[in-house]
Amino acid sequence: MMLPLAAGLAARPAAGLQIDAEPNCLSRESAEGFRSLGVAKHSRAILLCGVSAMDTAQAWRLRRQAAAGRWIVWESSPFAGEGQTRTLREVFGISTGTPIALSPDRLYVQYRWPAAALTRSFCAAIPVTCSEKEAIALYGKTPVALRRAIGRGGLIFLGSMLGPNLRAEDSQARSIGAGILLSGTA
């Protein structure tokens, strides 16, 4: 059973990288991958690894933190359900679709930002509706990741897990991961 993220986000300090992982192997491996980038002390992101579900109250707290200047990096689990879809829509106005099963003919997700690079897609990719400008990664022609400003910060939604690729030492993924975690620090 997938458990929601630990409900400790509200009581966190206002600076430094915060990483929250669900108590399942996929989410933990992702967190380990992001930690291995070694940029934690320079990042001000709030990183949610492999999210499968989140209640709306918690999501609203995140939104307020984004408005105040933090960047929320929301990495979706490929096994996320309707709970995540509803929360993203209600709180962030983001529409996600049914996960796209990966085709053996297309192994990679094409990132445009923070670096133009290919990374392995992970199990499935969750399509997201967004403007051309907001889309930061495509699977084929379908946006699967976006970057949206909210007040003085914003939200980065990753519809294909990146953390496990970081742990697997994918060098292109690592350049993307570091850029994402350093969002808003320049």
Place this chain on the structure above:
Amino acid sequence: MKKSIGDTIFPKGVTFENGLDMLKRGRYDGIELWLGGREWFQMSTTDAQLRELRRKIEDKGLKVSNISNTLDWQENVSSRDPSKREAAFRHIRRQIEAAQLFGTDAILIVAGLVTLDTPYNEVYHRTVESLKTLAKDAAAAKVKIGAENCCSEQKFLLSPREFGAFLKDVDSPWVGIHLDVGNIHDDGFAEQWIEMLGPHITRVHLKDVLRHRGRCGHQSVYTNIFLGDNDWRAIRDAFTKVGYDGWVIAEMERRYHYAPDQQIYDTAAGMDRVISGRL
């Protein structure tokens, strides 16, 4: 990417010049020269003769993509026999000299042969030590040594992670991998080797492979591009992923029984499709 093919593909009895004409007709950009392969490039071939070959190649509008050798299977840097090991050093150093004479910056070697009586760990240490020594020659000449992944034939460096650790132990920017995408058959997936070893790739051999069938020669597991089990889309995408844009060199092991020159043209057409990504 630029496309090349080895001079060993020239049909028997064809002169070097006529072989070059075939490559020109196939719209290749270059040629891979095999030391020890055909009569025009042996250990006894002089510098002056090599310069003459270069002139003929350039007269046809071609370049030399890299210098390979057929000799490592008999004389390897991992050999226990000091005379064979010395011979391996000699022919590899000759390859480096030839690379300079031909104006290219890469050679191919087969480094390390594990056999029934020469066990893996012994081969590993001797091969690392040998390449550390040869890396100094390579650095002085500014020529990269690409150790080819002949995994199943060498019984050595059987996975990309293992190959990466080996290169780390050699610890020289002048030693990398000459990656053959057809040589990964029973032991993995070419695209994963590309992803993991991307920055260390010196050159690429292209051929296809029939997994879990036969072995070398006419019983070969190797076949023409698109006739085997390689996932060419994944391979092409992986090259894009790691930013490899260098030479790709066809290495056709099994030969056409008739119209052998046609294999040169058919291979060129297949390579064009791989390079352009029209798959």
